[in-house]
Amino acid sequence: MTFLIIMTILFYILSTAEYLVYLFVQRDRLSKIGYALLAAGFFWHTLLVGYAFLRSGSIPVHNLHQTLSLAGWTVTGFFLAFHYRYPFKLLGLYAAPLAATMMIISARLPMEPDRIQDSLKSIWVVFHVVVIFIGEAALAFACGVGILYLVQEHAIKTKKRGFFYRRLPSLEFLDNTGYACIITGFTMVTIGLISGFLYAKTVWGRFWSWDPKEVWSGIMWLFYAVLLHERLMVGWRGRRSAIMSIIGFLVLMFTFLGVNFLLQGHHGEFTQW
Amino acid sequence: MVNHALQTDITEPGRSKGDSVPGHPARKALDSTPGAARLKIVLIGMNHKTAEVELRECLGFSHEEADAALQSFQDAPAIAEVVLVSTCNRVEILMATPSPEAAVEAAKTYLARSKALEVKHFEHALYILEGDDAVRHIFRVAASLDSMVVGEPQILGQIKEAYRSATLRKSSGVILNRLLHKTFFVAKRVRSETGIGDHAVSISYAAIELGRKIFGTLEEKKVLLIGAGEMAELAVEHLIRHRSGTIFVANRTFERGVELADRFNGRAIGFEEIPDRLKDVDIIISSTGASGFILNRNQVKGVLRARKNRPLFFIDIAVPRDIDPEINRLSNVYVYDIDDLKDVIEENIEDRNREAARAERIIDEAVIRFRGWYQSLDVVPTIVALREKMLTIAEGEIRKTLAHSLSHLSNEETAALRRMTDALINKILHDPTLFLKNDGCRGGKSVYLDVTRKLFKLDEE
Numbered sequence: 001m002t003f004l005i006i007m008t009i010l011f012y013i014l015s016t017a018e019y020l021v022y023l024f025v026q027r028d029r030l031s032k033i034g035y036a037l038l039a040a041g042f043f044w045h046t047l048l049v050g051y052a053f054l055r056s057g058s059i060p061v062h063n064l065h066q067t068l069s070l071a072g073w074t075v076t077g078f079f080l081a082f083h084y085r086y087p088f089k090l091l092g093l094y095a096a097p098l099a100a101t102m103m104i105i106s107a108r109l110p111m112e113p114d115r116i117q118d119s120l121k122s123i124w125v126v127f128h129v130v131v132i133f134i135g136e137a138a139l140a141f142a143c144g145v146g147i148l149y150l151v152q153e154h155a156i157k158t159k160k161r162g163f164f165y166r167r168l169p170s171l172e173f174l175d176n177t178g179y180a181c182i183i184t185g186f187t188m189v190t191i192g193l194i195s196g197f198l199y200a201k202t203v204w205g206r207f208w209s210w211d212p213k214e215v216w217s218g219i220m221w222l223f224y225a226v227l228l229h230e231r232l233m234v235g236w237r238g239r240r241s242a243i244m245s246i247i248g249f250l251v252l253m254f255t256f257l258g259v260n261f262l263l264q265g266h267h268g269e270f271t272q273w
Numbered sequence: 274m275v276n277h278a279l280q281t282d283i284t285e286p287g288r289s290k291g292d293s294v295p296g297h298p299a300r301k302a303l304d305s306t307p308g309a310a311r312l313k314i315v316l317i318g319m320n321h322k323t324a325e326v327e328l329r330e331c332l333g334f335s336h337e338e339a340d341a342a343l344q345s346f347q348d349a350p351a352i353a354e355v356v357l358v359s360t361c362n363r364v365e366i367l368m369a370t371p372s373p374e375a376a377v378e379a380a381k382t383y384l385a386r387s388k389a390l391e392v393k394h395f396e397h398a399l400y401i402l403e404g405d406d407a408v409r410h411i412f413r414v415a416a417s418l419d420s421m422v423v424g425e426p427q428i429l430g431q432i433k434e435a436y437r438s439a440t441l442r443k444s445s446g447v448i449l450n451r452l453l454h455k456t457f458f459v460a461k462r463v464r465s466e467t468g469i470g471d472h473a474v475s476i477s478y479a480a481i482e483l484g485r486k487i488f489g490t491l492e493e494k495k496v497l498l499i500g501a502g503e504m505a506e507l508a509v510e511h512l513i514r515h516r517s518g519t520i521f522v523a524n525r526t527f528e529r530g531v532e533l534a535d536r537f538n539g540r541a542i543g544f545e546e547i548p549d550r551l552k553d554v555d556i557i558i559s560s561t562g563a564s565g566f567i568l569n570r571n572q573v574k575g576v577l578r579a580r581k582n583r584p585l586f587f588i589d590i591a592v593p594r595d596i597d598p599e600i601n602r603l604s605n606v607y608v609y610d611i612d613d614l615k616d617v618i619e620e621n622i623e624d625r626n627r628e629a630a631r632a633e634r635i636i637d638e639a640v641i642r643f644r645g646w647y648q649s650l651d652v653v654p655t656i657v658a659l660r661e662k663m664l665t666i667a668e669g670e671i672r673k674t675l676a677h678s679l680s681h682l683s684n685e686e687t688a689a690l691r692r693m694t695d696a697l698i699n700k701i702l703h704d705p706t707l708f709l710k711n712d713g714c715r716g717g718k719s720v721y722l723d724v725t726r727k728l729f730k731l732d733e734e
Contacts (some may be wrong), residue, residue, distance in 0.1 A: 156486060157601065159613050161620065170489035171584065235581025238605040 011041030135188025
């Protein structure tokens with residue numbers, strides 16, 4: 001287990017370093033190596049997640065250590081897949097360190113889960129968690145792309161250009177990429193939430209129980225729904241869309257972590273430590 | 274090429290006379306260092322750094338004049354091969370000659386005669402380069418390191434064109450052919466391995482580059498040209514090359530607008546329609562003589578909602594400006610005026626100069642390589658290389674045979690076998706060696722040396 005964690009972190013860090021070099025020395029080969037290293041990290045990470053899954057008999061989200069690890073795994077997986085459709089090499093510089101950081105934090109947390117509720121050993125929970133995590137990974141990338149959009153927009157607007165101007169793609173590409181991330185993320189989160197409601201109905205007999213996590217998920221969902229609606233109807237795009245996807249991700253982070261630390265609820269055990 | 278060399282021999286029968294070595298030619302050629310008939314590379318020229326524009330205009334050659342000049346140079350006994358490059362910034366006469374001084378003199382005389390100008394009036398502006406220096410110079414020129422705007426791409430095409438004329442006239446021979454091919458190769462390498470041509474260094478091109486950073490692709494982007502002017506029209510042409518969408522043209526005089534619109538296959542619109550058009554165009558190029566702003570912030574702000582906030586890019590080339598700079602503060606709207614574009618260019622030029630240093634290294638390397646080939650045109654190294662090649666082959670075969678079918682031979686018998694192969698090689702090489710050493714091939718010697726090296730693949734490349 002420790003070996004798998006170390007290998008994962010090692011490859012994620014190597015990939016980060018490679019992408020950093022790529023940032024300075026713009027050679028395509030470097031970004032390909034960075035991608036390959038990340039894929040190698042993902043391989044070890046998959047073994048790690050698979051191992052934890054087999055040991056507990058259910059999706060490994062029984063403490064913060066496992067939850068962060070799984071979230072990191074979806075982030076990497078999403079980037080590896082997303083890169084095919086949107087070949088935005090510099091995004092690796094966001095994905096690799098993000099995954100590395102999540103894994104490092106995860107590794108420093110207590111690893112043994114206390115108890116495993118039987119109600120969580122259902123395929124519904126697996127589906128619920130995986131789909132939501134993929135959606136959240138997509139929204140994490142929407143935030144990353146949004147930041148890069150703001151950097152590039154600033155460079156063009158203030159006419160300063162400079163280091164990133166050369167290296168970043170066009171505003172239009174960044175905007176479209178961010179939009180694609182939000183659409184994917186929003187769809188996944190919606191499906192995930194619905195599956196959660198259905199599962200809650202079968203276990204507790206009600207769809208909605210005013211659990212803080214539910215409330216905040218609802219707020220987050222509404223936030224992205226408004227963002228998408230405004231984009232389609234009045235054309236909230238570019239700068240405003242970028243800022244909103246960053247704020248949206250902060251709301252998401254709070255829903256993901258903050259709720260569990262500050263508030264109580266039936267999602268609590270996923271992030272205990 | 275061979276043809277040409279023969280032809281020059283015929284037209285200039287007396288040329289190699291001065292170079293032939295008295296006494297036993299074969300014997301002499303072996304100890305003499307540079308081959309008796311080896312041609313030297315000489316370049317005489319002037320460029321924007323050495324000659325003021327009036328002089329450059331005066332000494333420049335049109336296509337026909339250049340052709341006539343080639344013809345005339347071919348008739349000059351001192352000039353064996355010649356390529357003439359003439360652009361608005363430079364004249365370069367590249368020659369291969371047995372006697373550089375005479376060739377330079379001939380070139381100068383021709384310039385003076387054809388341009389009706391005394392030599393002393395333009396002599397100060399000329400540079401005369403020989404050997405490696407000339408090779409390096411032509412490499413640098415083609416790689417656009419010597420250009421007024423470093424990295425501009427036209428010069429390579431111009432040299433190619435000049436070389437084409439020379440080959441049609443058959444005025445270039447084995448040395449210049451090789452040199453020019455190497456030149457094109459080096460220029461291509463510099464372009465692909467350094468960022469020397471990466472960044473825009475003209476106003477219109479800088480605007481296009483910015484547009485691509487905003488829109489990604491310029492395909493199907495609608496353009497509005499307000500006013501007219503060389504730079505603005507050039508920018509529109511660039512946009513068309515990037516397959517932009519409809520071009521709208523607005524001009525104070527509608528007639529002129531229609532004229533321009535026809536040229537760009539676009540549509541003319543009235544001046545008062547401009548604010549309304551902003552709803553569907555993406556790129557606005559403005560270049561009018563108006564004294565005040567043509568568009569203000571509120572006019573643009575009004576259309577943003579209708580555009581669903583799709584980005585708008587204003588290129589303001591006019592002085593005084595046409596587009597209120599306040600417009601730049603609107604979301605998803607970008608305004609660049611001529612000073613902004615000039616800043617872009619300046620940055621890009623700095624970048625190019627940095628890349629130029631890397632290009633120089635590539636060129637140094639190429640000069641050394643070319644020198645290697647050039648020196649191989651000497652008689653002695655070629656003969657030695659040829660002999661060595663034969664000996665290597667023979668030795669290899671003898672060993673194989675001795676190891677297998679003739680393994681029973683005694684030492685004396687083996688020695689006899691070796692003596693026999695040595696004798697064979699000597700006999701085979703006797704005539705070719707004599708031929709190459711001899712002045713028999715006169716001015717065309719480098720051709721035969723080159724052929725020999727190619728025929729027997731003596732250059733490992």
